[in-house]
Amino acid sequence: MAGILLPLLPLAGLLAAALLWAAGAGWLGAVTPVAASFSPGPTVDALLQLLQGRDLWEHVALSLQRVAVGLVIALLLGIPLGVLTGLSPLFSRTTTPLFQFARMISPLSWMPIAVMVLGVGDAPVYFLLAFAAVWPILLNTAAGVAQLDPNWLLLARSLSATRRETLLRVILPGITAHILTGVRLAIGIIWIVLVPAEMLGVSAGLGYFILDARDRLAYSDLMAAILVIGFLGYLLDHAARSLHRRWLHA
Amino acid sequence: MNRPLAEAAVIRCAGQTPAVLEACGLSYAHAGIGTIFEGVSLAVRRREIVALLGSSGCGKSTLLRVLAGLEQPATGSVSFLGEPLASPHPRSALVFQQPSLLPWLKLADNVGFGLDFAHQPRAGKEALQGRVAAAIEAVGLKGREAAYPAQLSGGMAQRAALARALAREPELLFADEPFSALDAITRAEMQDLLVDVVHRWHSAVLLVTHDIDEAILVADRILLMGGRPGHLAQEWTVDIPRPREDHPEAVTALRLSILGALRHASL
Ligand SMILES: Nc1ncnc2c1ncn2[C@@H]1O[C@H](COP(=O)(O)OP(=O)(O)OP(=O)(O)O)[C@@H](O)[C@H]1O
Ligand SMILES: [Mg+2]
Numbered sequence: 001m002a003g004i005l006l007p008l009l010p011l012a013g014l015l016a017a018a019l020l021w022a023a024g025a026g027w028l029g030a031v032t033p034v035a036a037s038f039s040p041g042p043t044v045d046a047l048l049q050l051l052q053g054r055d056l057w058e059h060v061a062l063s064l065q066r067v068a069v070g071l072v073i074a075l076l077l078g079i080p081l082g083v084l085t086g087l088s089p090l091f092s093r094t095t096t097p098l099f100q101f102a103r104m105i106s107p108l109s110w111m112p113i114a115v116m117v118l119g120v121g122d123a124p125v126y127f128l129l130a131f132a133a134v135w136p137i138l139l140n141t142a143a144g145v146a147q148l149d150p151n152w153l154l155l156a157r158s159l160s161a162t163r164r165e166t167l168l169r170v171i172l173p174g175i176t177a178h179i180l181t182g183v184r185l186a187i188g189i190i191w192i193v194l195v196p197a198e199m200l201g202v203s204a205g206l207g208y209f210i211l212d213a214r215d216r217l218a219y220s221d222l223m224a225a226i227l228v229i230g231f232l233g234y235l236l237d238h239a240a241r242s243l244h245r246r247w248l249h250a
Numbered sequence: 251m252n253r254p255l256a257e258a259a260v261i262r263c264a265g266q267t268p269a270v271l272e273a274c275g276l277s278y279a280h281a282g283i284g285t286i287f288e289g290v291s292l293a294v295r296r297r298e299i300v301a302l303l304g305s306s307g308c309g310k311s312t313l314l315r316v317l318a319g320l321e322q323p324a325t326g327s328v329s330f331l332g333e334p335l336a337s338p339h340p341r342s343a344l345v346f347q348q349p350s351l352l353p354w355l356k357l358a359d360n361v362g363f364g365l366d367f368a369h370q371p372r373a374g375k376e377a378l379q380g381r382v383a384a385a386i387e388a389v390g391l392k393g394r395e396a397a398y399p400a401q402l403s404g405g406m407a408q409r410a411a412l413a414r415a416l417a418r419e420p421e422l423l424f425a426d427e428p429f430s431a432l433d434a435i436t437r438a439e440m441q442d443l444l445v446d447v448v449h450r451w452h453s454a455v456l457l458v459t460h461d462i463d464e465a466i467l468v469a470d471r472i473l474l475m476g477g478r479p480g481h482l483a484q485e486w487t488v489d490i491p492r493p494r495e496d497h498p499e500a501v502t503a504l505r506l507s508i509l510g511a512l513r514h515a516s517l
Contacts, residue, residue, distance in 0.1 A: 151350035157320055158338045160369035169364075173354045247354065249398040 037219040046220035047227060056209070056225075060232065063198065063206045066122065067190050067236070070129025074186055077130070078137030079179060083171065085138065086145020099138065107132035107193050111200060120201035125194075132193040133186035137179065144178025145171065177248055184240035191233045268332075269293040270422045270454045271317060276326035277479075278309070278316055286312050287480035290326070292473060294422060299448065299455040301465035303508070304475035310458045311426050313480070317456065318342060318424045331421060340370055343415035345425040349407035351399040351414075358395040361385055361413045378417075385413040388447045405436040412444065416451055423448060426458045441468050445492070462508050466501055467494050474511055484511050 018040055025039030036042070050056040085092045085099075107128045114124035152174060156166045198207025206229055213222035277288035287309040294300050304310050315321045317328055319338040328335040330342065351360045362382040364370065373381075386392055389409040399407055408428065415423050428444075429437040445468055448455050459465055465472045472486045486507065490500045 149348075149350050151346045151348060152352065154315075154320060154346070155344065155350065155364070158318060158342070158344045159364035159367050160338055160340070161364065161367050162369070165364075165367050170352070173352070176354065249353070249400055 042220040043223040047224035059209045073130035074133035078134045082138040082141025085142035103135040128197045136185035137182035140178045140182030144175030180244040276323045285479040301469035309480035341421040343418045343420035345428045347427040349411040385416040389413045
């Protein structure tokens with residue numbers, strides 16, 4: 001019995017949320033009539049409309065591209081710095097307070113400065129996303145290096161492995177599971193930072209779309225975009241998880 | 251059967267018998283702890299299984315790493331096949347207490363790991379594959395080549411670790427308590443397997459253990475290490491025919507002799 005119902009529980013949760021949403025919108029609609037367009041019915045209509053058009057897809061593609069660029073920059077910076085932090089106690093001692101400090105600053109607080117320095121356009125968005133994503137990657141990479149099996153390094157040394165062989169054949173694959181954990185956390189953060197980051201200085205992307213829908217007073221479109229953002233974030237997280245599982249062959 | 255060690259050491263340092271490994275007057279000091287062992291001289295002859303027996307913390311693992319060329323001694327020298335050893339020799343291999351397989355590689359790739367490294371002797375791809383296949387077959391893992399370490403039991407993983415060492419066709423196998431993490435039944439199987447495969451591979455073994463029975467069942471010669479700093483206290487040549495389980499009196503006599511030495515020597 002429980003075995004049959006268990007897979008249905010997530011659906012039940014979503015259904016409950018939809019009911020609450022309908023009830024909330026209905027109650028709000030009695031106070032402010034415009035709230036009627038927030039309710040599930042008009043939202044789903046708007047969503048279907050948007051999915052059939054080209055606009056939304058272009059915004060989505062652009063946002064996903066920004067996620068990819070931000071993530072790649074964060075990986076290019078975070079992995080080497082993480083390896084260095086994990087391997088060198090001196091570097092780690094020098095940088096840990098700095099990193100912990102920088103990590104706690106909301107990336108969005110850099111936004112005005114980023115726009116001023118980097119100009120309007122994609123550059124400040126890339127900067128904010130990479131800045132948000134680099135910390136989980138760096139810290140997880142360093143933790144991965146610290147947790148490497150010392151016998152693997154001994155094995156590499158017993159094979160007279162060159163530095164390059166040790167790095168490429170033992171250390172990097174040995175920390176990949178940790179890096180993938182970092183990537184998963186980074187994607188979560190990037191996805192959250194993305195929307196507000198796209199609200200300034202760019203003219204496309206999901207964040208822009210939200211603001212644009214507000215300006216057009218197209219509240220059903222706005223709600224539909226929120227659903228799309230949630231769904232895409234879920235998919236991204238799912239992809240990162242399954243990558244992690246596949247690597248471990250568990 | 252047993253002789254005073256100082257005399258034996260003198261003979262060995264003279265180096266008249268062809269040995270795979272010879273060490274003379276080794277000592278090792280750790281910056282924080284001080285001297286870990288000193289005055290260690292020993293030799294391992296071709297195809298000989300030597301057990302290095304000693305209590306916890308007396309420096310066996312450190313000595314093994316020095317002998318394997320992974321650490322440099324403070325004094326003394328190590329030679330491998332007659333050449334002074336400065337870094338790990340390609341014809342030596344290591345087995346640890348934990349299998350320490352690389353979890354991202356299939357069993358066959360784990361067994362063949364590092365054979366293609368720059369400082370390893372050049373060999374054709376097919377020759378290497380043959381060595382990997384032979385090693386996997388010898389430890390009884392044929393058919394599991396595509397399995398990942400997470401899918402192997404503890405005993406199977408340690409077999410794979412042994413195969414990884416065999417694939418290097420070692421002249422000398424360094425094993426640091428390789429079976430002490432296994433259950434008693436698996437351990438007995440692995441001890442028999444070790445003796446069997448190293449005989450077939452014509453390898454010598456230096457086996458670190460603190461299990462007296464393991465030393466007696468497996469070794470041709472037993473070196474007792476103890477004290478702080480550690481040193482070699484006594485040695486026994488084990489000439490009991492195999493399988494040694496069939497000679498309980500001789501095994502018991504040797505066991506009592508070792509226990510006596512442990513009790514009387516100030517280890
Ligand atoms: N990296 C290290 N840091 C601190 N102490 C160490 C280190 N390596 C070795 N020691 C100390 O040096 C001594 C010898 O260690 P070693 O591991 O060689 O002993 P062992 O005989 O192999 O012990 P065991 O039977 O427990 O494996 C021990 O007292 C140990 O505590
Ligand atoms: Mg040890």
